[in-house]
Amino acid sequence: MTLLDAPQFDAVRDRRRHAVITLSACILGGLLIAWWLAAGHPVDWPWNWDAHLFGRRAVNHFLAAVEKNDLPAAYGIWMHDKNWQQHEQRYGIYPFGRFEQDWSPQSPDNEYGAIQSHKIAAARMYGNVLLVAVFINGRKSDALDLAYDPKTKTLSFSPPGVQLYLGP
Numbered sequence: 001m002t003l004l005d006a007p008q009f010d011a012v013r014d015r016r017r018h019a020v021i022t023l024s025a026c027i028l029g030g031l032l033i034a035w036w037l038a039a040g041h042p043v044d045w046p047w048n049w050d051a052h053l054f055g056r057r058a059v060n061h062f063l064a065a066v067e068k069n070d071l072p073a074a075y076g077i078w079m080h081d082k083n084w085q086q087h088e089q090r091y092g093i094y095p096f097g098r099f100e101q102d103w104s105p106q107s108p109d110n111e112y113g114a115i116q117s118h119k120i121a122a123a124r125m126y127g128n129v130l131l132v133a134v135f136i137n138g139r140k141s142d143a144l145d146l147a148y149d150p151k152t153k154t155l156s157f158s159p160p161g162v163q164l165y166l167g168p
Contacts, residue, residue, distance in 0.1 A: 040123065048125050055130035055148030056123055062146075062155055063118040063134065066103050075099050080153040094156075112136045112144070122164045133164040 036042070039049040040056050058077060065074035075096050076082045084091060101107050105114035121133045121143055130150065133143040143166060145158035 040120075042123065044125055048130075051125065051130045051148070051150040052123055054150065054153070055132060056120055058148055058153065058155060059120060059132045059134060059146055060118075063115065063136075066115050067117070069105060069114075071100055071103060072096075074103065078155045080155075111142075112139075121166055124164055126159075126162060131158050131162065131164055133166055 032046070035046075035049055039053040042049055042052040044052065058080075062074055062077040065071075065077060072085070076084050078099065079091055079094075081090075084096075088096065101109050103110060103115075115136055117137055119135045119138075121135050123130055123132045125131075126147070128149070128151070130148040132146045132148060134146065136144050143164070145163050147156045147158045148154075149156070
């Protein structure tokens with residue numbers, strides 16, 4: 001076969017191919033935008049969007065449990081273990097008694113008092129963890145900084161001296 005014997009151009013096939021490619025690109029772009037919106041509009045690389053999505057969800061569920069004063073459920077979210085009471089010895093580093101001192105409304109160590117509302121102000125990746133700044137009880141200063149580890153799915157306090165900048 002030579003160039004002069006090339007098959008005849010098929011306009012219908014070309015239009016169909018172009019439509020399939022365009023539709024696929026639009027669907028892929030729409031899914032990417034939906035994923036970005038679901039993750040909370042992170043200013044981060046797309047491979048970190050899952051950490052934002054699941055980290056923000058974990059912080060919201062945790063603080064909702066604290067607001068209801070359901071500290072055993074909140075501790076289960078904190079440690080990412082619903083059945084933590086069956087093996088308390090695993091969590092000797094941060095036992096439930098200390099957790100109660102930190103998060104109980106009557107505790108003198110809880111500087112926020114009874115937590116009744118929360119709002120996530122910012123979330124950014126810091127190394128391998130997601131730092132989440134949360135305003136507690138409508139306070140606009142001294143945000144609570146929590147860290148979410150995407151690998152273990154546990155919560156913790158942010159590293160010492162590390163805070164998210166929330167603007168002036």
